[in-house]
Amino acid sequence: MILEELLRRISEKVSIGEFQSQIAQFWKQELRERSFLPEIRFSQGPCKKFMDEVMPVAHFLKCRRIREGFVQFQLNDRVPACYLWGTDGKPRGVEVTIAQGRARYHLANELVKNGTGRGFTELQDDDSAENFVKTFQEEPAGYTTDIALASTTKAIRLCLSKKNDGKYDGMDLLIQGPLNVMTLPRDRWTAIKDDLIAAAKDMPFREIYVIGDSSRRPICFQIKRGNR
Numbered sequence: 001m002i003l004e005e006l007l008r009r010i011s012e013k014v015s016i017g018e019f020q021s022q023i024a025q026f027w028k029q030e031l032r033e034r035s036f037l038p039e040i041r042f043s044q045g046p047c048k049k050f051m052d053e054v055m056p057v058a059h060f061l062k063c064r065r066i067r068e069g070f071v072q073f074q075l076n077d078r079v080p081a082c083y084l085w086g087t088d089g090k091p092r093g094v095e096v097t098i099a100q101g102r103a104r105y106h107l108a109n110e111l112v113k114n115g116t117g118r119g120f121t122e123l124q125d126d127d128s129a130e131n132f133v134k135t136f137q138e139e140p141a142g143y144t145t146d147i148a149l150a151s152t153t154k155a156i157r158l159c160l161s162k163k164n165d166g167k168y169d170g171m172d173l174l175i176q177g178p179l180n181v182m183t184l185p186r187d188r189w190t191a192i193k194d195d196l197i198a199a200a201k202d203m204p205f206r207e208i209y210v211i212g213d214s215s216r217r218p219i220c221f222q223i224k225r226g227n228r
Contacts, residue, residue, distance in 0.1 A: 003050065060211050098159075099177035100124065156196055177211070
């Protein structure tokens with residue numbers, strides 16, 4: 001099973017080139033066989049760590065054009081999610097978190113259940129279960145650019161507040177959020193950057209990045225820069 005072998009391999013120190021090659025092999029087989037379609041859609045079972053930690057890091061490396069070095073994933077509940085080794089040979093811990101993870105689940109559920117879905121919701125991870133049920137019982141409503149930007153900013157700020165802990169001191173943080181060109185044009189997303197830079201200023205992490213959820217050409221920007 002290629003997923004099982006991939007996870008076993010990246011739990012050891014592996015070159016970034018091999019890591020990206022294994023990811024590409026997995027998706028090539030998955031697109032052909034659809035072996036893990038439900039688990040991928042809902043980030044469950046053997047695909048939970050893969051979708052919530054491995055793929056955001058793969059998107060990040062692609063977006064930042066990082067091709068040299070090594071990566072190793074812990075694939076457990078310890079922090080950080082993985083370690084990256086750059087050309088200087090020094091490891092850095094990278095923690096990964098998902099913005100609007102609950103909304104992602106419910107959007108996927110609506111799509112599977114109805115064959116079509118709304119693609120966007122303002123619901124946040126700290127909203128009540130009753131609010132989720134009520135929202136998805138209603139007909140989809142339109143949204144403006146300002147609504148999409150405000151919702152995503154709120155979701156990322158919520159991630160920052162949950163990760164504001166001294167145990168992460170010196171690590172890097174990667175936040176995957178619903179930044180994609182299906183919701184807004186690519187250039188519109190930069191409007192939230194200054195607000196998030198201000199929110200991330202006093203976080204314990206060395207560097208913080210926000211990454212979109214698209215694998216083809218992911219949106220990515222830095223909201224905290226470490227001292228070098």
